[in-house]
Amino acid sequence: MKIAIGADHGGLRLKAEILAYLQAKNIPCHDFGTYTSESVDYPDISLAVAKAVAGGEYDRGIIICGTGIGVSIAANKVKGIRAALCHDVYSAQMSREHNDANILTMGERVIGPGLALAIVEKWLETGFAGGRHERRVGKIGQLEE
Numbered sequence: 001m002k003i004a005i006g007a008d009h010g011g012l013r014l015k016a017e018i019l020a021y022l023q024a025k026n027i028p029c030h031d032f033g034t035y036t037s038e039s040v041d042y043p044d045i046s047l048a049v050a051k052a053v054a055g056g057e058y059d060r061g062i063i064i065c066g067t068g069i070g071v072s073i074a075a076n077k078v079k080g081i082r083a084a085l086c087h088d089v090y091s092a093q094m095s096r097e098h099n100d101a102n103i104l105t106m107g108e109r110v111i112g113p114g115l116a117l118a119i120v121e122k123w124l125e126t127g128f129a130g131g132r133h134e135r136r137v138g139k140i141g142q143l144e145e
């Protein structure tokens with residue numbers, strides 16, 4: 001599984017923690033920035049990751065900002081993206097099983113790195129349940145046509 005990851009300045013440190021985690025697990029990933037603490041506009045990073053996932057270059061994306069909200073709103077504007085803002089492990093699991101979320105967003109100013117990594121682990125290992133959820137996710141996709 002190839003992961004696209006990105007963050008604005010508000011998520012820079014948590015992005016580094018997640019990158020280190022992915023690299024330690026030998027999970028292929030690409031860092032779409034930002035790379036310094038200089039202020040940037042979160043839609044720019046979010047849309048770069050979302051387009052890379054929607055285009056099929058990457059299987060899933062992880063995007064961090066201060067709250068996780070702005071990057072989630074922006075990513076969900078891209079056709080084919082189902083970005084889920086998750087700050088607990090249960091929601092992360094459900095976002096995969098029920099919603100087939102292909103992007104996970106989190107807020108560095110909301111949760112600590114320990115919980116964030118537990119969320120990432122659960123989100124990456126959980127598959128889509130399909131069945132009735134396939135129909136429901138399909139109805140979301142129809143909104144994009």
Ligand code: RB5
Binds near residue numbers: 009068
């Ligand atoms: C940046 O200050 C902050 O607005 C951003 O990281 C994010 O929280 C937006 O939703």
